Amino acid sequence: MGKKNKPSLSLSHFIGVVVFSLCFVPKSVLGVKQELRFGKNGEFKILQVADMHFADGKTTPCIDVFPKQMPSCSDINTTSFVERMIQAEKPDFIVFTGNRPSALNNSRFMLLVMVLFVYLMELLFALWAIGDNIFGFDAIDAAKSLNAAFRPAIASNIPWAAVLGNHDQESTLSREGVMKHVVGLKNTLSQVNPAEAHIIDGFGNYNLEIGGVKGSCFENKSALNLYFLDSGDYSTVPAIRGYGWIKPSQQLWFQRTSAKLQRAYMRQPEKQKGPAPGLVYFHIPLPEFASFDSSNFTGVRQEGISSASVNSGFFTTMLEAGDVKAVFTGHDHLNDFCGELTGIQLCYAGGFGYHAYGKAGWSRRARVVVASLEKTGKGSWGDVKSIKTWKRLDDVNLTAIDRQTDKWIVSLKEIIAEHVTNTIRTCNILETEIAAFVFFSNKVDKTLAMPVVLGVSNCCKYSYWESIERNRLVITSDEHMRWLTTMK
Structure with missing residues (x-):
């Protein structure tokens, strides 16, 4: 009886098996660029996480919480907050704007510092306080810290991206090393450069x-x-102290990229009159963030603007480009405001x-941004009509x-006039609330706003109206119904 020949695996068979196997490998593992586009509801939602x-x-203590929270508070609270935000908002995209691990490079020195830290904690627990600068007592291994920080985003299978903060290189990886590690993680659309x-x-x-909605006229255009x-x-620069800034080479890249995107957007089909928003x-705020006070922003300012000590001119660069509608940063943890400066x-x-x-x-807290498309006369989705934003707090209800809403297609006066006219005509107020319009654009004339407010108040028999924080006029009823408008 002769020996049976062992089945041989030809090169073509081998390639076939490999290709078939790759069909079951996630796109992110293969390095295939994921497609970002507006959903069938005409919206694209972004979750911004700053300064994790x-x-x-679990071994890392919390900072600036009440003493009773300290024993059970750690980095796990941060992870839980990310997970809750993802579950509540179901974003289409997540952006991390800097400062994940921020550690000392010498691990032996860090262990010594940790011992001293624990000793001081025992002495000062009842009077817990710590300075603004958090440079030490942090990540022993930057790669492990990055993996843990981004784990909720990775597990969600939602595309995400990250930029560097000013502390990210203070552990065991350089700034380049951090970005290269981030780019290698699953589901990320981050790029080194x-x-x-x-x-x-x-x-x-x-x-x-x-991209626009699949099947719409904007399917092959970048709508945002x-x-x-x-x-x-x-x-x-030895003569200049303080934080870094966005350099001329970066601004040149931005200018060229913006111009290229605008040219593509203006071309047929669906030629547009203006650029896509x-x-x-990025992480460190521009000096222009100091242009506001409580009368012309929404949110709070509880500390100074920690920008670079020189103005690199990037705000002017964005203004000249003509397409930028908003800038989102982190860095100053106690500030959460939005303010409009010459249209941005x-x-x-x-x-x-x-x-x-x-x-x-x-x-x-975290910030959410939603861009909404306009419905065309044919019932399809068109270009971006409005951009809304709000923040959620890490409390029981994720309040x-x-x-805020930035609308640049329909004028603010038209929106308010139409809504209020219909409301007053029918006096048919919703049981829970009338509406909630807080607009970016503070251009409502008081001559229009005051009769509107008084008219709604009288028609609906509200118990009182009052002026509250940051230029907002609020009318409140016994049923806690509200109608909000922003006045200049």
């Missing part, structure tokens, strides 16, 4: 395009553009992480606060 300051998980930019400062400068930049860490994300919203997200400095009793 994630370190070593754009391939077309041969010389560019920093790491993590890139853009992403959000996202720009991400590395705002640096600290000045490398752009949103810009400058917005903080507010501090998110529990190992980042904050204020006891002032909830950690949503400071809702």
Whole structure:
């Protein structure tokens, strides 16, 4: 009896098996770029997480919480907040705007510091306080810390992206090393730097395009553009102290990218009169964030604007580009406001992480942005009509606060006049609330707003109306019904 020949595996068979196997490998593992586009509801929702300051998980203590919270508070609280936000908002995209791990490079020294820290904690527990700068007591292994920080986003299978903060390089990886590690994680659309930019400062400068609804006239156009930049860490110029800034090479890349996107958007089919809106994300705020006071922003300002000590001119660069509608940053954890400067919203997200400095009793928070498309006369989805934003607090109810809308297609007066006319004519007020309009654009004439407010108040027999914080007029009934409008 002769020996049976062992089945041989030819090269073609081997390739076939490999290709078949790859059909079951997630796209993100293969490095295939995921497609971002508006959903069938005509919306695209972004969750912004700023200043997680994630370190070593359950062994990392919280900062600036009440003493009674300290024994059970750690990085796990930060992870839980990310998970709850994802579950509540179900975003289409998640943006992390800097400062994940922030550690000392010498682990032996860090262990010594940790011992001293625990000793001081025992002495000062009843008078818990800590300074604004959180540079030590953090991540022993940057890669492990990054993996843990982004784990909720990765587990959600939602596309996400990240930019660097000023602390991310203070552990065991350089700034370039951090971005390279991030780019290798699942579901991320982060990039180390754009391939077309041969010389560019920093790491993590890139853009992403959000396509129109599948099957619509804007299916093959970018209806919303996202720009991400590395705002640096600290000045490398001996004569200039303080934080870093967005350099000329980065601004040149931004200008060229914006111009290219605008040219593509203006071309047929569906040639447009103006550019698609752009949103810009980076960590350190621009000096222009100091242009506001409580009369012309929505949110709170509880600390100074920690921008670079020099103005690099990036705000002017964005203004000249003509497509940027809003800038979103982090860095100053106790600021969460949005203010409009010459047509561009400058917005903080507010501090998110529990190992980042904050204020006891002032909830950690995250910012949500929703871009909505306009319905065309044929019932299809068109270009972007409005951009809304709000924040959620890490409390029992994940309370949503400071809702704002930026509308540039329909005038604010027309929206208010139509809504209020219909309301007063029928006096048919909803049981829960009339409406909640808090607009970015503070251009409502008092001559229009006051009769509107008084008319609704009289018609609906509200118990009282009063002026409250930050230029908002609120009418409240016994049933807690509200109608909000912003006045200049």
